[in-house]
Amino acid sequence: MGGQQPPYGLVSPNSSIDDELFPEDYEQFGTPVNVNRAADPSRTHPWVDPSILKLMHRVGRGHFGDVWLATIHNRTEDFDEYHEVAVKMLPTGSEEQVHSLLQKFESLFHTVQGLRGVSWPYGISIKDGKACIIMKFYEGSLGDKTAHLPGNKLPLADVLRYGQQLVSGIMELHSCGILALNLKPCNFLLDDRNVAVVGEFGIPMLLGGIPSPSSAHPYWLGSPNYMAPEQWDANLRGPISFETDCWAFACSIIEMITGEVPWNNMSSQDIFDAVVVRHQKPMVPSGLPPAVDRVLKACFEYDYRSRPAFREILRAFANPKEPFKAGDWVCVREKPSGQFLRIGVVKTVIGPDSVLVQYCDKPGEPIHCSGASSLHLWKDSFQIGDAVILKEWVESPRFGWPGEFHQSEGIVSEIGVQDGVILVTFRGSQEAWRADPVELERVSGGLVANDWVRLRTGWSIEATNCGQMPSRVGTVHCVEHSGKLKVAFLGRGTLYTASPEEFEKVAPFLHGQYVRMKAEVVAPRFDWPQEEKGGRDTGRIVHILPSGGLFVNFPGRLFTGKGVWADSEETEVIHLNEISGMINKYQHIEKMHWAVRPTLSLLGFLLAARTGIVIVNLVTRSLRVRKNTAASENKAARYHPNESMPNQKDNPVWLPPQVAVATSTVANLIFGEGVTTPSR
Numbered sequence: 001m002g003g004q005q006p007p008y009g010l011v012s013p014n015s016s017i018d019d020e021l022f023p024e025d026y027e028q029f030g031t032p033v034n035v036n037r038a039a040d041p042s043r044t045h046p047w048v049d050p051s052i053l054k055l056m057h058r059v060g061r062g063h064f065g066d067v068w069l070a071t072i073h074n075r076t077e078d079f080d081e082y083h084e085v086a087v088k089m090l091p092t093g094s095e096e097q098v099h100s101l102l103q104k105f106e107s108l109f110h111t112v113q114g115l116r117g118v119s120w121p122y123g124i125s126i127k128d129g130k131a132c133i134i135m136k137f138y139e140g141s142l143g144d145k146t147a148h149l150p151g152n153k154l155p156l157a158d159v160l161r162y163g164q165q166l167v168s169g170i171m172e173l174h175s176c177g178i179l180a181l182n183l184k185p186c187n188f189l190l191d192d193r194n195v196a197v198v199g200e201f202g203i204p205m206l207l208g209g210i211p212s213p214s215s216a217h218p219y220w221l222g223s224p225n226y227m228a229p230e231q232w233d234a235n236l237r238g239p240i241s242f243e244t245d246c247w248a249f250a251c252s253i254i255e256m257i258t259g260e261v262p263w264n265n266m267s268s269q270d271i272f273d274a275v276v277v278r279h280q281k282p283m284v285p286s287g288l289p290p291a292v293d294r295v296l297k298a299c300f301e302y303d304y305r306s307r308p309a310f311r312e313i314l315r316a317f318a319n320p321k322e323p324f325k326a327g328d329w330v331c332v333r334e335k336p337s338g339q340f341l342r343i344g345v346v347k348t349v350i351g352p353d354s355v356l357v358q359y360c361d362k363p364g365e366p367i368h369c370s371g372a373s374s375l376h377l378w379k380d381s382f383q384i385g386d387a388v389i390l391k392e393w394v395e396s397p398r399f400g401w402p403g404e405f406h407q408s409e410g411i412v413s414e415i416g417v418q419d420g421v422i423l424v425t426f427r428g429s430q431e432a433w434r435a436d437p438v439e440l441e442r443v444s445g446g447l448v449a450n451d452w453v454r455l456r457t458g459w460s461i462e463a464t465n466c467g468q469m470p471s472r473v474g475t476v477h478c479v480e481h482s483g484k485l486k487v488a489f490l491g492r493g494t495l496y497t498a499s500p501e502e503f504e505k506v507a508p509f510l511h512g513q514y515v516r517m518k519a520e521v522v523a524p525r526f527d528w529p530q531e532e533k534g535g536r537d538t539g540r541i542v543h544i545l546p547s548g549g550l551f552v553n554f555p556g557r558l559f560t561g562k563g564v565w566a567d568s569e570e571t572e573v574i575h576l577n578e579i580s581g582m583i584n585k586y587q588h589i590e591k592m593h594w595a596v597r598p599t600l601s602l603l604g605f606l607l608a609a610r611t612g613i614v615i616v617n618l619v620t621r622s623l624r625v626r627k628n629t630a631a632s633e634n635k636a637a638r639y640h641p642n643e644s645m646p647n648q649k650d651n652p653v654w655l656p657p658q659v660a661v662a663t664s665t666v667a668n669l670i671f672g673e674g675v676t677t678p679s680r
């Protein structure tokens with residue numbers, strides 16, 4: 001327990017929600033449930049009677065709502081008490097949305113009771129048509145603290161100390177499956193022992209479909225200056241995941257070090273353009289310890305899958321000079337794809353930021369890594385009992401597995417503590433085979449990370465936020481040790497966790513493929529350009545989102561803007577060899593680039609011109625021969641030995657001179673220098 005006790009009697013089991021408001025909600029919401037992290041065994045549900053909550057004055061104003069200092073009045077036969085609390089007031093929306101908010105809050109409330117590094121809520125009420133989340137009243141926030149310091153910044157040592165406390169809180173939330181989503185210095189609260197805790201968390205998820213104040217980004221999931229690219233529209237660019245919190249955390253740390261709010265003085269539209277469209281990132285100040293610099297920079301990877309685990313951030317903040325320990329699994333990633341190049345185990349820590357690593361691909365030869373800036377803790381290491389398979393690109397495994405096991409699933413039976421080499425056993429074989437972990441991946445039901453899958457008939461997924469049903473085609477984000485899959489679907493916003501039985505593997509979509517919206521789709525998720533004749537145009541995939549969303553442009557159209565988003569479930573790939581008939585093939589090729597038609601027209605014209613020239617040449621040849629014979633006879637008759645012969649080329653008597661020159665120039669331009677005009 002982190003010294004955060006709710007005021008006695010705060011939760012009154014007999015209290016009733018404002019009856020005028022939503023009586024049905026109370027019935028559903030007021031049902032007593034077990035508290036799984038019992039801070040106070042009497043706290044069975046979070047509802048607070050609005051009549052005992054008195055708002056005093058506002059202490060903060062944020063994107064999602066205002067924070068008020070308030071009192072809770074407890075009156076019993078024996079005593080009459082007032083307790084100071086902080087209240088975050090949130091917009092509510094429709095009755096249905098309030099119902100959903102209360103339900104989500106109840107679940108959050110029970111999950112986080114007793115966490116040490118976060119300001120867990122005392123309860124919830126509804127007052128003046130607003131949802132009031134009741135919290136402990138703290139001394140203030142780190143945002144308030146820095147505002148009173150010269151340059152609005154904190155010394156690095158303080159930032160690192162608060163950073164560790166906050167990372168611990170964030171990790172606690174993540175261990176309960178909760179994303180913080182709105183990390184920023186104003187939400188880092190300081191208690192009476194000067195310890196920083198994570199203030200508000202999960203509020204964007206509570207608000208779900210309740211519109212934000214911005215019409216440009218109606219469902220944003222955080223504060224614009226601190227939001228990761230996938231947070232701007234998680235249903236499209238998501239999913240949001242634990243790594244999403246890395247971005248805001250790193251922004252907050254930079255703000256506390258430099259005194260500058262990231263993207264200061266920029267409108268949310270400009271921040272969106274910078275972060276999402278132009279892939280810009282906040283500047284990490286120079287002069288930081290290398291380990292801190294490394295993790296902060298990694299927090300700003302555009303693809304959230306390449307961002308570090310909070311465990312790694314904690315290490316860097318707690319011990320910036322020696323962020324790795326002997327026995328740590330480390331990896332080297334390829335930029336920008338984020339694929340692992342090498343995996344190894346730290347053998348010896350030599351000194352500040354200098355380690356000996358035993359890479360699994362070079363047994364017996366530890367390699368010295370100084371400046372360790374390219375090393376990362378391996379987020380997702382194997383465990384004994386994991387089902388594994390060779391990665392698709394591995395043709396001949398480093399430690400030479402027999403061919404019959406190349407496509408088979410094995411089980412990790414041992415992990416080399418010294419060298420990190422994995423031992424894998426296969427069904428029907430007594431032997432254990434050595435493997436470099438770089439060449440292996442976890443598998444479940446035949447599915448591995450990055451596979452494309454379709455939800456099988458009979459299964460369904462609900463949208464996490466507002467809006468349309470998610471797509472049924474998505475990509476596997478990871479395979480858990482338990483064998484469950486985490487799958488990203490366009491339109492869902494967060495990862496969907498399920499057993500592999502729910503999915504079937506489908507062919508992947510690839511960059512550069514030509515695609516078209518399926519004819520049977522009547523109400524597409526996104527608009528798709530129409531052909532002049534009425535059908536759907538053919539486009540080309542230029543970008544694939546982690547959720548399986550496609551960005552398609554239309555090279556066959558000259559003026560169509562940048563392209564459109566497409567749901568892979570509604571899209572089909574077009575292969576030229578599957579198109580029957582020359583005309584159909586031509587029409588398809590025409591759609592692939594606007595320049596096809598003019599190029600073919602030009603070629604046709606040139607062919608016709610060339611043919612014409614050849615015919616003219618043939619027809620006039622006999623005429624020219626006859627004329628030439630007569631002329632040479634005539635000339636010979638007049639020839640004098642002291643005269644030179646006239647240059648035949650200078651006098652193309654068979655065509656008027658202008659025509660001859662023009663024909664020659666055009667032909668040379670088109671067919672090259674090898675083509676000559678007809679000569680005598």
Ligand SMILES: Nc1ncnc2c1ncn2[C@@H]1O[C@H](COP(=O)(O)OP(=O)(O)OP(=O)(O)O)[C@@H](O)[C@H]1O
Nearest residue numbers: 059060061062063064065067086136137138141186
């Ligand atoms: N539990 C609390 N106890 C004391 N003061 C608080 C508490 N919560 C918030 N505050 C104060 O309110 C200020 C602003 O908080 P608020 O959450 O309204 O702003 P914000 O974080 O910018 O907004 P939002 O979270 O809506 O994006 C904080 O800087 C802090 O001073």
